[in-house]
Amino acid sequence: xxxxxxxxxxxxxxxxxxxxxxxxxxxxxxxxxxxxxxxxxxxxxxxxxxxxxxxxxxxxxxxxxxxxxxxxxxxxxxxxxxxxxxxxxxxxxxxxxxxxxxxxxxxxxxxxxxxxxxxxxxxxxxxxxx
Amino acid sequence: xxxxxxxxxxxxxxxxxxxxxxxxxxxxxxxxxxxxxxxxxxxxxxxxxxxxxxxxxxxxxxxxxxxxxxxxxxxxxxxxxxxxxxxxxxxxxxxxxxxxxxxxxxxxxxxxxxxxxxxxxxxxxxxxxxxxxxxxxxxxxxxxxxxxxxxxxxxxxxxxxxxxxxxxxxxxxxxxxxxxxxxxxxxxxxxx
Numbered sequence: 001x002x003x004x005x006x007x008x009x010x011x012x013x014x015x016x017x018x019x020x021x022x023x024x025x026x027x028x029x030x031x032x033x034x035x036x037x038x039x040x041x042x043x044x045x046x047x048x049x050x051x052x053x054x055x056x057x058x059x060x061x062x063x064x065x066x067x068x069x070x071x072x073x074x075x076x077x078x079x080x081x082x083x084x085x086x087x088x089x090x091x092x093x094x095x096x097x098x099x100x101x102x103x104x105x106x107x108x109x110x111x112x113x114x115x116x117x118x119x120x121x122x123x124x125x126x127x128x129x130x
Numbered sequence: 131x132x133x134x135x136x137x138x139x140x141x142x143x144x145x146x147x148x149x150x151x152x153x154x155x156x157x158x159x160x161x162x163x164x165x166x167x168x169x170x171x172x173x174x175x176x177x178x179x180x181x182x183x184x185x186x187x188x189x190x191x192x193x194x195x196x197x198x199x200x201x202x203x204x205x206x207x208x209x210x211x212x213x214x215x216x217x218x219x220x221x222x223x224x225x226x227x228x229x230x231x232x233x234x235x236x237x238x239x240x241x242x243x244x245x246x247x248x249x250x251x252x253x254x255x256x257x258x259x260x261x262x263x264x265x266x267x268x269x270x271x272x273x274x275x276x277x278x279x280x281x282x283x284x285x286x287x288x289x290x291x292x293x294x295x296x297x298x299x300x301x302x303x304x305x306x307x308x309x310x311x312x313x314x315x316x317x318x319x320x321x322x
Contacts, residue, residue: 007309012321016312017277019320020255027167031184035166035191039150039158042195047153 143208144201151198158195165209166191168279169216175274176220178259186219206288213281214289217271224267254319261311269304272297 008016143164149157169190173183193215194208205211262270268290275286276297283301287294312319 005313007306007313008316008321009309010305012316013305013309014277015321016254016258016319020258021278021280027170028184031170031187032162032166034184034188035162036155036158038188038192039162039195040155042192042198043150043153043155043158046151046199 144203147194147198147201147208150195151201161194161208162191165194165212168209169212172213172216172274172279173220175259175262175278176217176271177223178263182223186216186223189219190215207285209281210285210288213275213279213285217275217289221267257312257315257318258308261308264311265304265307268292269300269307272300273304273308276301 143161146157146161150161166187170183170187173186173190174180177183177186190212194212206214262273265273271290272286275281275289276283281289283294283297287297290297292300
């Protein structure tokens with residue numbers, strides 16, 4: 001098989017290596033395309049993560065959270081109106097409120113489906129009667 | 131050649147990775163142009179299987195894309211890091227092959243040296259690769275990284291995780307073994 005048993009010289013080896021380097025084939029186009037597609041995919045996977053992270057890091061706006069808790073603007077308006085009414089009642093002199101004493105005596109209710117309109121005071125009498 | 135592309139571009143590789151991490155796809159194209167050829171060549175020579183070499187090259191580059199946001203400038207050269215990943219992926223595959231078929235990595239029929247008439251051009255590469263396949267793994271890696279990828283010994287030492295002196299020793303023993311192995315094939319190798 002071997003006509004030359006003497007090992008290759010350093011120079012012969014280097015010549016061989018150089019020849020093999022030059023023989024290196026071109027890159028397959030489909031490999032380049034696949035690698036670039038991977039790069040696009042990795043970049044795309046990274047993009048949505050950044051805004052989401054920013055949203056998570058950003059503290060929720062307190063007023064917005066409160067408004068949501070109250071059911072939005074209509075709910076908040078109701079709460080504010082109720083508060084103002086309570087404040088008004090609190091600071092007002094109840095005795096000076098007009099007709100307050102008369103209101104109770106004027107309250108009338110229907111009892112037991114009766115068509116008769118009874119004065120409120122009569123309710124106590126009904127209760128005592130059983 | 132690959133070395134020229136690598137040397138000319140190595141200074142800007144970390145910057146390109148930062149740009150890619152910021153969404154610049156043109157940076158990815160430049161990195162592919164600089165490094166994919168070398169990665170693919172290393173995988174092809176180690177694995178001697180076109181499909182597997184392409185899989186490894188794609189996987190190595192994919193790992194680069196994924197690590198881009200965390201890349202630190204002083205950490206390593208991109209080329210060194212890529213070669214290290216490529217070599218490790220190839221070693222994993224070679225060891226898996228051995229588990230399936232214990233013993234030396236089989237020489238493939240299309241790579242084995244044949245009649246002298248057919249051993250020109252491509253067959254010269256086949257003859258050398260067949261001889262390389264018979265070298266111990268680390269000698270083969272050192273020879274390929276030094277003489278095919280033309281990496282400096284220091285970089286090979288980083289890739290293989292050994293000292294520069296150990297690289298020099300592997301290269302010397304590998305060259306001696308190849309010189310003896312190929313001594314009977316001068317004609318086939320175009321050395322006569």
